[in-house]
Amino acid sequence: MKIALAQIRPKLSPDNLEKHKEFIKKTDADLIVFPELSMNGYKIKDALLEDAFNIDYFKNLNFDKDVIVGAAIKLDGKIYNSAIYLGEEIYIHKKVYLPTYGVFEEGRFFFKGNNFSVFNTKFGKTTMLICEDVFSGRTIEFISREKPDLIIVISASPAREFKEAKLLIEEQWEAVLKNMAILSGGYVLFCNRVGFEDGLGFWGKSKIINPKGEIEKEADYFEEEMIECELNHHLTLTQKYFLRKEN
Numbered sequence: 001m002k003i004a005l006a007q008i009r010p011k012l013s014p015d016n017l018e019k020h021k022e023f024i025k026k027t028d029a030d031l032i033v034f035p036e037l038s039m040n041g042y043k044i045k046d047a048l049l050e051d052a053f054n055i056d057y058f059k060n061l062n063f064d065k066d067v068i069v070g071a072a073i074k075l076d077g078k079i080y081n082s083a084i085y086l087g088e089e090i091y092i093h094k095k096v097y098l099p100t101y102g103v104f105e106e107g108r109f110f111f112k113g114n115n116f117s118v119f120n121t122k123f124g125k126t127t128m129l130i131c132e133d134v135f136s137g138r139t140i141e142f143i144s145r146e147k148p149d150l151i152i153v154i155s156a157s158p159a160r161e162f163k164e165a166k167l168l169i170e171e172q173w174e175a176v177l178k179n180m181a182i183l184s185g186g187y188v189l190f191c192n193r194v195g196f197e198d199g200l201g202f203w204g205k206s207k208i209i210n211p212k213g214e215i216e217k218e219a220d221y222f223e224e225e226m227i228e229c230e231l232n233h234h235l236t237l238t239q240k241y242f243l244r245k246e247n
Contacts, residue, residue: 002029002230036154147240157202
């Protein structure tokens with residue numbers, strides 16, 4: 001199975017579908033992943049009520065592969081920062097941890113999700129997380145318990161201080177993502193956006209991490225890019241076997 005991460009620069013607008021289609025056409029991957037709020041842009045603020053999508057919008061989209069997008073979606077009268085898996089079935093993860101400190105204001109505009117879940121896809125047991133969701137002991141416990149085959153993390157992470165030619169925030173992300181891969185024995189797909197919005201610069205460096213906690217592919221800083229990788233099913237089985245032995 002082949003997967004692709006599309007590290008794009010979305011507009012601050014609900015008019016990003018054509019950019020998604022452009023990247024979808026470029027790959028023969030079985031799954032392509034886009035970043036957090038890829039359909040809207042990140043700093044939506046008061047435009048949220050007008051720019052949020054209805055689930056029927058996504059039901060009417062047809063692609064020749066499985067696609068994951070990030071979008072502000074209205075469900076039961078509430079608007080959530082969501083990851084949406086578009087395949088044979090539609091699955092939605094509503095972001096649980098909404099950062100509301102410093103430059104972040106998500107708690108002012110979105111309702112939060114309540115839980116994490118796994119669902120079955122052609123890639124095996126799959127779960128989706130959104131940015132801040134990753135930095136929680138509750139999430140790590142969930143990953144360790146459920147041991148998904150595929151962990152998809154979509155993000156809009158702004159750049160912070162450099163440390164010896166590498167972003168400090170990237171070091172923190174790598175530590176958590178590698179830990180999740182090792183604890184689950186599965187692949188971790190981290191798709192982070194690029195571009196600038198309202199003073200925020202998003203750093204990219206999307207990564208594919210294998211079940212041994214090794215980075216197999218990664219994108220560059222700050223530029224639109226797509227990376228691809230064949231998933232090694234035997235490596236996943238091997239790592240999960242070792243986890244069973246240790247338990």
